[in-house]
Amino acid sequence: xxxxxxxxxxxxxxxxxxxxxxxxxxxxxxxxxxxxxxxxxxxxxxxxxxxxxxxxxxxxxxxxxxxxxxxxxxxxxxxxxxxxxxxxxxxxxxxxxxxxxxxxxxxxxxxxxxxxxxxxxxxxxxxxxxxxxxxxxxxxxxxxxxxxxxxxxxxxxxxxxxxxxxxxxxxxxxxxxxxxxxxxxxxxxxxxxxxxxxxxxxxxxxxxxxxxxxxxxxxxxxxxxxxxxxxxxxxxxxxxxxxxxxxxxx
Ligand code: OAD
Numbered sequence: 001x002x003x004x005x006x007x008x009x010x011x012x013x014x015x016x017x018x019x020x021x022x023x024x025x026x027x028x029x030x031x032x033x034x035x036x037x038x039x040x041x042x043x044x045x046x047x048x049x050x051x052x053x054x055x056x057x058x059x060x061x062x063x064x065x066x067x068x069x070x071x072x073x074x075x076x077x078x079x080x081x082x083x084x085x086x087x088x089x090x091x092x093x094x095x096x097x098x099x100x101x102x103x104x105x106x107x108x109x110x111x112x113x114x115x116x117x118x119x120x121x122x123x124x125x126x127x128x129x130x131x132x133x134x135x136x137x138x139x140x141x142x143x144x145x146x147x148x149x150x151x152x153x154x155x156x157x158x159x160x161x162x163x164x165x166x167x168x169x170x171x172x173x174x175x176x177x178x179x180x181x182x183x184x185x186x187x188x189x190x191x192x193x194x195x196x197x198x199x200x201x202x203x204x205x206x207x208x209x210x211x212x213x214x215x216x217x218x219x220x221x222x223x224x225x226x227x228x229x230x231x232x233x234x235x236x237x238x239x240x241x242x243x244x245x246x247x248x249x250x
Pocket of ligand 1 (some may be wrong): 046
């Protein structure tokens with residue numbers, strides 16, 4: 001579906017593969033493009049399926065939107081949960097899952113890296129996950145969600161406020177503990193493999209700059225060029241599920 005690196009990219013691919021193989025502290029940083037070939041919509045692709053071209057993030061992914069219409073928000077997340085529950089890890093997830101010693105920072109709220117074989121303790125979900133709810137009043141209550149058959153809008157059994165998905169909405173802080181671990185990882189890494197992100201959403205995208213400033217080599221895998229890459233980065237154009245297996249075997 002997407003162009004694999006052409007023959008004239010092979011030198012670059014082989015050089016990148018060597019960097020991957022020799023990295024002592026490798027970290028991946030991923031976005032929605034990692035899961036696109038598993039059938040999960042991205043947010044900003046230039047196609048009609050991209051979530052933010054069909055839906056309004058202010059209505060569906062913000063505290064104000066939730067206050068205005070909580071049922072709408074929960075129904076939208078429940079539809080996304082069912083899509084995620086039906087999705088299978090693709091070759092990009094399983095390629096990463098087969099490698100030990102990596103830390104994976106992801107903006108994705110699915111758990112396909114874990115389904116692809118990555119140990120959950122090695123995945124840092126910067127934007128939370130779909131498989132959990134917590135109290136919108138922050139009383140401390142949280143519960144796992146049945147992703148295949150999620151329930152509609154529910155009240156917190158402790159304090160009666162609404163329950164909401166444990167994902168980060170616009171205007172909200174990232175989970176502090178997870179962000180600090182990610183920060184530590186990019187400060188220590190010698191290689192950052194950036195897969196399938198438009199790198200537009202802060203503070204997550206800022207982690208790429210921090211890795212670069214700390215001396216890591218950046219390898220970007222994306223189906224198109226992204227504006228935030230630097231001339232010293234390696235850029236491999238192609239789909240994640242095509243390029244990642246090549247990167248780890250070349
Ligand atoms: P975006 O939708 O902004 O970007 C997806 C990127 O993946 C684009 O650069 C595409 O070119 C690339 N892409 C698409 N399909 C690909 C494929 N098969 N292989 C490789 N690359 C591919 O998604 P994110 O960067 O993840 O936040 O968006 C960041 C955040 O914005 C999300 O976590 C979400 C959203 O608002 C929250 O929900 C808090």
